Amino acid sequence: MKTLVSLCKRRGFIFQSSEIYGGLNSCWDYGPLGVQLKKNIERYWWDTMTLRDDIEGVDASILMHPRVWEASGHVEGFTDPLIDCKKCKARFRADALSEACCPEKPSKHPGECGGELTEARAFNLMFKTYMGPVETEASRIFLRPETAQGSYVNFLNVQTTMRKKTPFGIAQVGKAFRNEITPGNFIFRTREFEQMEMQFFVNPKEDMKWFDYWKEERIKWHKSLGIHPQKLRFYEHGKDQLAHYAKQAFDVQYEFPFGWSELEGIHNRTDYDLSRHEEFSGKKLQYLDDDTKEKYIPYVIETAVGLNRTLLAVLCDAYHEEEVKDEKRVVLKIKPQFAPVQIAFFPLSKKDDLMNLTHNIKNRFSKKYFSQFDVAGSIGKRYRRQDEAGTPYCVTIDFDSLEDKKVTVRDRDSMKQDRISIDQLENYFEDKFK
Numbered sequence: 001m002k003t004l005v006s007l008c009k010r011r012g013f014i015f016q017s018s019e020i021y022g023g024l025n026s027c028w029d030y031g032p033l034g035v036q037l038k039k040n041i042e043r044y045w046w047d048t049m050t051l052r053d054d055i056e057g058v059d060a061s062i063l064m065h066p067r068v069w070e071a072s073g074h075v076e077g078f079t080d081p082l083i084d085c086k087k088c089k090a091r092f093r094a095d096a097l098s099e100a101c102c103p104e105k106p107s108k109h110p111g112e113c114g115g116e117l118t119e120a121r122a123f124n125l126m127f128k129t130y131m132g133p134v135e136t137e138a139s140r141i142f143l144r145p146e147t148a149q150g151s152y153v154n155f156l157n158v159q160t161t162m163r164k165k166t167p168f169g170i171a172q173v174g175k176a177f178r179n180e181i182t183p184g185n186f187i188f189r190t191r192e193f194e195q196m197e198m199q200f201f202v203n204p205k206e207d208m209k210w211f212d213y214w215k216e217e218r219i220k221w222h223k224s225l226g227i228h229p230q231k232l233r234f235y236e237h238g239k240d241q242l243a244h245y246a247k248q249a250f251d252v253q254y255e256f257p258f259g260w261s262e263l264e265g266i267h268n269r270t271d272y273d274l275s276r277h278e279e280f281s282g283k284k285l286q287y288l289d290d291d292t293k294e295k296y297i298p299y300v301i302e303t304a305v306g307l308n309r310t311l312l313a314v315l316c317d318a319y320h321e322e323e324v325k326d327e328k329r330v331v332l333k334i335k336p337q338f339a340p341v342q343i344a345f346f347p348l349s350k351k352d353d354l355m356n357l358t359h360n361i362k363n364r365f366s367k368k369y370f371s372q373f374d375v376a377g378s379i380g381k382r383y384r385r386q387d388e389a390g391t392p393y394c395v396t397i398d399f400d401s402l403e404d405k406k407v408t409v410r411d412r413d414s415m416k417q418d419r420i421s422i423d424q425l426e427n428y429f430e431d432k433f434k
């Protein structure tokens with residue numbers, strides 16, 4: 001992971017938050033390449049979901065009525081059991097005590113510094129803040145710990161305005177916040193992150209059919225990002241691991257450098273959320289099927305994936321080190337469709353006629369492909385920089401190009417070079433980015 005973290009900084013993917021102030025633990029800023037890659041993944045998810053006739057999108061507020069979190073069960077149940085050391089004042093998760101180290105004596109376990117450990121106490125993971133100028137219990141609200149509730153409270157709004165019939169879904173992408181006790185592994189577990197969640201409302205009689213359907217759709221989606229299939233697997237939650245709302249749950253896991261870990265959760269949330277919101281708000285959230293006259297609270301099949309985690313999996317999966325002519329080549333083999341720079345254009349030298357021709361060619365492509373212009377250093381050095389950025393194609397414009405109207409296109413993965421007519425470039429790339 002250390003190698004990847006340093007590549008991410010060096011190439012402008014991800015920086016430590018507030019770095020010039022010494023950084024803020026577990027908070028990260030996405031640089032020019034990182035944000036582009038993140039947006040490419042997000043757009044792909046959004047299109048996968050909302051280009052379907054049976055899914056609509058929403059963008060709900062991060063701040064919601066505090067009763068939402070009572071209804072959802074988060075006020076009562078979204079907690080980790082914590083134990084304090086009375087001597088060094090450190091806090092530990094009770095369920096991970098055996099893996100934790102004493103901050104004063106890192107070779108020792110909690111309590112071995114001679115401090116007395118308290119009983120476990122429930123610590124709520126929701127971030128709290130105050131709405132308005134008065135900081136009282138009545139003005140206390142939460143930063144949402146999941147986007148899902150914004151979709152549930154809008155269930156009727158979406159269903160009636162869009163005249164949807166079950167089964168239909170609501171997709172949402174947005175920030176979520178959790179005051180995690182043990183954030184870490186770079187951007188894997190952070191306190192501020194982005195989720196891409198889709199809630200699919202179904203007739204309760206058909207819940208298992210749709211659960212199985214979405215399970216398969218979602219693993220296919222991860223594979224279509226270019227992630228190696230052997231690095232993806234399902235993990236089924238045992239009865240004792242199920243969240244308070246779930247009847248059945250599978251995680252899609254990826255084999256990160258630190259082990260198999262969750263990328264996405266697929267849950268059968270039953271009618272738990274809508275029933276609870278009906279109870280707490282006093283508003284009916286039932287669905288009436290006009291054809292069969294059946295009336296019911298739909299069951300929800302949820303697909304919930306972390307955008308940052310997906311990006312981390314894409315980066316880990318793409319990272320390769322190779323030996324080329326006795327030198328180490330570091331290359332990110334990101335699927336061309338998602339690469340933050342898709343084509344880099346290099347004039348061989350800074351001579352005016354080469355610079356002009358390069359700009360002319362680049363301008364033809366920069367509206368369709370994420371493009372970069374690079375004139376600094378030898379062509380070999382420029383290739384290495386683009387390899388580390390994951391750029392699938394580099395186009396070199398040389399002195400012959402002025403005469404034969406051809407350029408050299410170099411492929412990131414095979415390092416093979418093709419000499420292509422400038423007027424054939426559009427067709428050439430059309431094929432490559434299919």
Ligand code: GAP
Nearest residue numbers: 146148188189190193263264265304305306309
């Ligand atoms: N609405 C259901 C829900 O929130 P979850 O399994 O708690 O389920 C869904 O979260 C996804 O959000 C996870 O699979 C993970 O990818 C991402 N996620 C959760 N907590 C995270 C954290 N602290 N940092 C980064 N991503 C996180």
